Amino acid sequence: RKEVEQDPGPFNVPEGATVAFNCTYSNSASQSFFWYRQDCRKEPKLLMSVYSSGNEDGRFTAQLNRASQYISLLIRDSKLSDSATYLCVVNGNNFNKFYFGSGTKLNVKP
Amino acid sequence: DAMVIQNPRYQVTQFGKPVTLSCSQTLNHNVMYWYQQKSSQAPKLLFHYYDKDFNNEADTPDNFQSRRPNTSFCFLDIRSPGLGDAAMYLCATSRGRDAETQYFGPGTRLLVL
Numbered sequence: 355r356k357e358v359e360q361d362p363g364p365f366n367v368p369e370g371a372t373v374a375f376n377c378t379y380s381n382s383a384s385q386s387f388f389w390y391r392q393d394c395r396k397e398p399k400l401l402m403s404v405y406s407s408g409n410e411d412g413r414f415t416a417q418l419n420r421a422s423q424y425i426s427l428l429i430r431d432s433k434l435s436d437s438a439t440y441l442c443v444v445n446g447n448n449f450n451k452f453y454f455g456s457g458t459k460l461n462v463k464p
Numbered sequence: 465d466a467m468v469i470q471n472p473r474y475q476v477t478q479f480g481k482p483v484t485l486s487c488s489q490t491l492n493h494n495v496m497y498w499y500q501q502k503s504s505q506a507p508k509l510l511f512h513y514y515d516k517d518f519n520n521e522a523d524t525p526d527n528f529q530s531r532r533p534n535t536s537f538c539f540l541d542i543r544s545p546g547l548g549d550a551a552m553y554l555c556a557t558s559r560g561r562d563a564e565t566q567y568f569g570p571g572t573r574l575l576v577l
Contacts (some may be wrong), residue, residue, distance in 0.1 A: 358506075388565065397554055397568040398507065441506070443566075450495050450514055450560055454506040 355380050358444050360455035368463055371432045375458045377442030378424045387418055388443040389427050392457065398441055401427075432462045467491050468569035470555050476575045477545050485540040485572045487555030493567070494560035496538040498530060501552045501571075513538060514560055542574075550576045 360377045367373050379387075387404035402409065404416040404425050415428040425444075429436055442455035469488045477483040487496065495514050499507035511520045513532045527549070529541040542549055552573050556566040 362504075386564070395552075395573075397571050399568070400565050403565065448519075450512060450558065451509065451519075452497075452566060454508075456504070456506040 356455075357381060357446065357453035358442055358455040360440075360442050360458045362456060362458060364459040364461050366461045366463060367432055369432055369434060371462075372428065372430045373432055373460065374426055374428045375440055375442075375460075376424050376426050377444075377455050377458075378422075379442075379444040379453070380423070381444070381446060381453075382420075382423060383447055384444045385449065386445040386452075387416075387425050388452075389414075389416055389425075390441040390443055390454075392439045392441055394439075398454075401440070429460075432460075434462050434464065436460060437462045468555060468557055468567050470553075470569035470572050472572060473570060474573050474575070476577060477542075478577050479546065480544045483542050483545055483574070485542075485553050485555075485574070487538045487540070487569055488536050489555075489557045489567075489569075490536070491557055491559075491567065492535060493557035494535075495558045496532060497554075497556040497558075497566065498528075498538070498540050499554040499556065500549075501554055507554055510540070545574070545576045547576050550574055 389401040390398040391401045392398045408417045413430045417426045439457040497512040498510045501507040532538045552571045555569040
């Protein structure tokens, strides 16, 4: 079983739509969770960390469900510029080691 | 200002010809990572350093080696590149306390002819 699994998509949504991605992880001892955004042929960039209590940054909301071992990302009022691949990242038993999901591709259409 | 710098951004090499990719950081972070990313795939961790302690992934081929001569610099050496080694190579850093955020460099895209 992979450490981190994501639906690869693509998710094709119109501008203004709300879209949600989920990501499941296998290691119940994981402590740190992140969403990264990666544009085509660019490096991953941190979108947001995911805290136990959930957190929100503008149009983006991240949630953690430890019991079911998944994290989610909700994007409200999608913009064309949100089109990218969203990577779920979880740390392993070695806190300095991170596991990446293969990413969920989002296409926001006019 | 760039915090994690990778050189070169694009590298073309011939099959079997050794190549070295470099990464430097201005963040004074303890941990430096090398990832390999192929098209439409997740970044795959090759190895990481915590200070001078080298941590190799079990499935990283022997063809891949790394050096970290000081805190700021880390090198990836590919001794005999094969066609399957063509990929984006990403360097990242983190402070190394409490599984904090990683900061990525822009990557080096390697083409093997």
